[in-house]
Amino acid sequence: MLDHVIIRKTLRVPRSEAPAGDGAAVARQLDAVLAGVGFTATRELLDHVSGLEPGAAMDLAVRAIGAVRGLVGDHVEHNAYFLDFPNGVPDTVEFWVSCLRELVGRPVDVLPGVVNLLDLPTYGRYRHTFAELLAAHDELVASAEDRVTVLHLGDTLAEETSALYLRLAGSPTPLGEGDLDLLAELARTCLDGAQPKAVPVRENRAVVNAARMAGGREPVAVDTVTDVLRLACRLSGGDVSLATPTRFRSFRRRERRVLLGALDRVVDGGEAKLGDVARHAGPWKRLGEGLHPHEYPRFPHAAEVFAVARGERTARSLAGRAEEAFYAGDVGRAAEILAVAPGMLLRSLDRLLRRSTEPSEVDSVLAAVESVIGSVSGRVLCSVREHLANRTTPDLARVFATRGRRAWVADDNRDPLPPEVVARAAALIDGELTTRLPTYAHLVVDPAMLDVALPLSGKASEDGFAVLPRGSRSRIDPEAGEVLRFFTYWRETARRTDFDLSALLLDEDFGYVGHVAWTNLAHDGAVHSGDITESADGATEFIDIPLSTIDAHCLVPQVNVYSGEGFDDVAESTFGWMTRGPAQAGAPFDPRTVRARSTLRGPGRVALPIAFTRDPDGSWSATWLHLHLPGDPAFNQVEGNHLNTTLLAKAILARRYLTTTHLLDLLRAKGVPTTTWTPTLHLDVPVTYLGLHPPDDLPEGSTTLTPDQLIPD
Known part of the structure; x- marks a missing residue:
């Protein structure tokens, strides 16, 4: 549903147009439930819910809660293999021996001297229910440093939908796969509404034009032959980036006429446009077989494109x-x-x-x-x-x-x-x-944005919560807790799938210190929650890292596809991290302690979402990687890829990325007044706020910028 998408993308709850009434009780319930998952509603949002008819108020509250729970991963059950994790995790060898002892009288695939762990009846499968896990753990002790994310009241659903469409379509950077699909849906929904002044990225433009053609409209801003090829790929459900081949579908006569007409106009504007054809000669030849340009003599320039692709005519690029x-x-x-x-x-x-x-x-x-x-x-x-x-x-x-x-x-x-x-x-x-760069009357900057790498491509990031582009750094507040907990969740689609969460530990020179994985459940205080080998109902693995005592300078978590479906094939696949103090207790997963959660999608079999490094003052920082290694078709383990992982992490962490700080320095040199935001900052006049999530108390009339919107046209 679009309202769920809008809440997840903007943290704005679309305003209900339902009749007025007394929804005060629902507003109080909403406030309480949101607090339990690490969110808080603005006074404006609570007042709006309070003024709705109770049924409508409850509908709005349920949608808001469902959206934010899904955003941080609380929409599924996160069980752990070992009931008392992070306590009670046995020595790896002793654990395997105990599994073997349970074999007595049970069939298992045993070769001389070899035992398949995956065939052990008690290995890799939950031995307790999620309810039993919760019963074995005390409640989380709330901390003032737990994450609190503000949820705002938005405009009507139609207005929020239009605003999100205009923002995605007008993005100065290519969108990721998920956002491209969302843009397509929004373009269809907003076909009769406001349209962007420009769609600067050609891949995004192809998606918008495909929606326009499906709605009987003409494509716009087609000024290269490759624009037409991208559009044909999108109409066929293919890759608008042209990185992978598209199997073109059979086009209707109207579609052929529109595509050939667009080609004809482009080439008629200058034969130099034909120079781009040879770069994609193969796709052009396949497309020509479906468009039948010989049936449309009124488009002679379009026919020249296919003549170049077939080598019948030369066009120097x-x-x-x-x-x-x-x-x-x-x-x-x-x-x-x-x-x-x-x-x-x-x-x-x-x-x-x-x-x-x-x-x-x-x-x-x-x-x-x-x-x-x-x-x-x-x-x-x-x-x-x-x-x-x-x-x-x-x-x-x-x-x-x-x-x-x-x-x-x-x-x-x-x-x-x-x-x-x-x-x-x-x-x-x-x-x-x-x-x-525009001139702002007053720019207020969230300090967390200073080390955010400019998002120059949506392909260098993932969807999720508090996810930043590759190369972005986030300081881990030492007050938030000394225990860093990674987690990965996956759910198979059709066949048994085993993902494995691991962590590689490196020293200051990126030399190997150790690792934590299913083959080594504990190292220097770091603890693995246990190996889960099937995920029909979803599965979660955790790793705890004691930041104050671990003997490592760099931590590189990775998710390996050991067997079964890949990251692009499973029904759901995510990675995230939490922080908490050792005295907070609680179940292994609590949404209030989730600092970031990212989807895992990609063609590789080894995912490297993030790295953590110790700063000179002893604190820690997170640097987003968003990388995949090809890996092997099956049986990937941290022991087999740690050399490549180390080299990648070392190169990424050493690179100097262009961050928002650079553009802020240019703005300051231009005379734009900037202020660093703090919770105690008092503002009397509207400002422009630079940050992922605006605070609750910005003056009325203020606007919010995210790093991608800071990039000039």
Whole structure:
């Protein structure tokens, strides 16, 4: 339901238009239940519920509670294999021996000298109910440092739906898979409502145009042949990023006419547009077989696209012409050619500067950049600015991540760029960003945003609660509790599936210290909750880490697919972390202590969601990774991939990311007054608040920005 989605995405409860009445009792119940899951309602929201007819008030409360419980993972039961976890976890070998002792008189697959643990009748399956687990644990002792997230009253469902649609469609960055599907649903719902002034990201644009075509509307802002290819892929249920092949469906005559007409108009605007066809010749040839361009002689330019794809006509691409200049050693000419496509020029800036052996060549390249920089998207400018910040010295390793977050590592064999050249290029970009950044009357900044990496792509993150982009750092408040608890939950779709939660422990030089996993249930005070090997009704595994005593500098949790369905195939798959004090007790899972919870989706068989590092002052910070390793088809274990995991973590943690602090510094240089938000800050006039979740007491008329909205167009 859209209202659930809106609450989860915005923490705003759509205003009910039901009749007035006395819903005060429901409001009190709502307030109490929300407190039990780590949320609190604003006074405005409680007043709204109080003024509704009781039945309508209860409907609204149930929707709000269901949405926030699902957001933090409280919509399912989180049982633990060992009833008393984190106490009473046995030694690993002793536990396995006890399972073997229970074999007497029971059939099991036993080979000479080999026992399959998964066949042991008491291994890997819950031996108690969730109710019995709760009965074995005392209630959680509430702490003032437990998480409290504010839930706000929104506008009507129609208004909130429209606002979310406009925000996603107008996003300056590509959306993740989940948000792309949500955008498609919202575009269909809002077809007759307000439309975005622009959809800057072409993948997002294809999704919006597919919804428009399904509703009988014409596509908009189609200005390259690849836009048409993306649109055809989306209409066929395929990948708009073009990273994976799409099997095109049979198009209706109207759809063929619209697609061919769009192609014809693009190519009629300039034959140079045909230069992009060869990059995707295969998909174009398959698409031509379904569009039947020969049946539409009124679109002659569209037919040229398929002639190029089949090799019947040659169309030189911009990249090909630039490569000829590179091959001839004419860097200035290469920059001049690429300047026709400003985004491509900026993306090629590192290579151009590396090939510039004379000061005059550097001058030519930077002059070309300066002449077109005003036409480059803000996201590309920020991406290149981040890239330059890491180019004066060789990287420890080059980390490559696909759109599906699958990662691999290579040596950095590039020559570093001279610091003075980097400084000149960075100054050009910073100057353009400063010009584009809006002027705010008063900007109030949540300090938790300062180390958030700018979300330059939704593909570098996951859906969830308090999830930040790859490279973002969050300080773990030492007052929140000295026990860090990871958890993973999964539920299989059709066949028995075994995920395994593990934690790799590394020293200051990223050397191996130890690990905690199903094969090693305890290490230096860290404790595993026990191995669950099937998940028809859902399964959860936990790991407790005592931060104050653990002999490690870096903790890298990982989730391994040991057997069965992968992350993209299971019905549900999530990772999260909690903090609590040892005296708080409570069941292994309590929503009030959940600090973040992320979905796990991707093509790999090993997930690396986050890493935790010890800061110089002894406190700890979390850095989001959002990476997947390919792994093996089955039997993945932390022992088998710790070298790759270590190298990835080391490279990610050493990289300098472009954070919101950089844009805030540019705003301050521009004269924008900024204030750091604290719970005691008193504000009398409306402000612009930069943060993931606004506080309860912002003055009326205030607006909220999230880091993605800070990126200039």
